[in-house]
Every structure is written in C-alpha cells, then in structure tokens.
Amino acid sequence: MLDTSTVQARRARSREPSQIPEEKITMIGETDMPQGMQSHALRVASEALNSHNVNDCKEIACYIKKQFDKTYGPGWQCVTGVSFGSYITHSSGSFIHFCIDRLAVMLFKAAT
Template sequence: MMEKKAVVGETDMLQAMQKDALRLAGKALDQYDVTESTEIARFIKKEFDQLYGQGWQCIVGRDFGCFVTHQCGCFIYFTIGTLSILLFRGAVASEEEMGRQIVMEPVQP
C-alpha cells in the first residue's frame, strides 16, 4: 500500500479525513502511472467530492508552487515518493472579509 509511504507536510484535516486522502492517493497510484498526474488528481478530487461534498481541488506533481484559500479543516499537503499532492476544499471570502481587504487611498486635500 502506497499510503504507508506517504509523508504529510501540512494539514488541518481531522485524522479520518487524512486517512481517506492517503488511502485514495494510494489507490490512484495503483491505477495510474506516476506520470499521469492529471488522472491521479482527477481521481482523488472526484472521490473526495463524493465523500465530503463538492468543491474539492487537487494538484498533483513533482514541482509546483501554490497559494490557495481553503475551508478550515479541509487542507492537506503530502508526498508519496517523489510525487507531491495538495488537496483542499476551496473557500470564498465573505463580503465582510472582502470589505476589510479593500485598500483605501488617501483623500487628496
């Protein structure tokens, strides 16, 4: 089982959800070659959508950078061998939070 070789880098998921992520990644790697990163990502994303509801995103690869906003409790980044996997459920800022993000320019006298 590939999930036993997984190394979790960052997560805020509950243990049960983490186990599902690792199990599904192992299952995907049993079905697809490591070079088929898009198919691996699609498999994990669709399974998580079925288990935990819509809105999951999955990025799989050997070298990538990212900056995402995620729902609390819905983020994991782990590696299996040389393959890195980022799985998260997207989040949208509320209008109140967006209002706080607006940068106000000084008023000209």
C-alpha cells in the same frame, strides 16, 4: 550515515502501515484535516497511484478530487506533481499537502 533499520523506522512513523503499501514512502507536510479525513486522503491517493501511471498527474488528481467530492460534497481541488508552488484559500479543516513516493499531492476544499 543512517543504517537501514533507522531509515525503515522513520518511514514507518511517517505513514499508516495498514493503509499505505510498504514500498511507498508517505510524508505529510501540512494539514488541518481531521485524522480520519487525512487517512482517507492517503488511502485514495494510494489507490490512484495503483490504478494510474505515476507520470499521469492530471488523472491522479482527477481521481482523488472525484473521490473526495463523492464522499465529502463538491468543491474539492487537487494538485499533483513533482514540483509546484501554490497560494490558495481553503475551507477550514480541509487542507492537506503530502508526498507519496516522489509525487506531491495538495488537496483542499475551496473557500466559499
């Protein structure tokens, strides 16, 4: 059994403390995004969760997509939920899949 300090240490390594509130556990699954873009994705997802009901996956995905379209140009796609499968093609350097709290987020720019 893990003690509390071990669990907290593991959680701390799996998120950027300056951008994700303490109570949110963040875990990046797969990504080929540059580090700065990854940080931006985590920050935007955190903003979306703070301003929307966690069960409103469509609005959370819409918020994240629009923020990335505005910052990095159009063509971004975002899928959020508790359980989903996917098979996609994306532009190189634009994919991230992560969990924040219990919500999974998949964000990518569509391949052209």
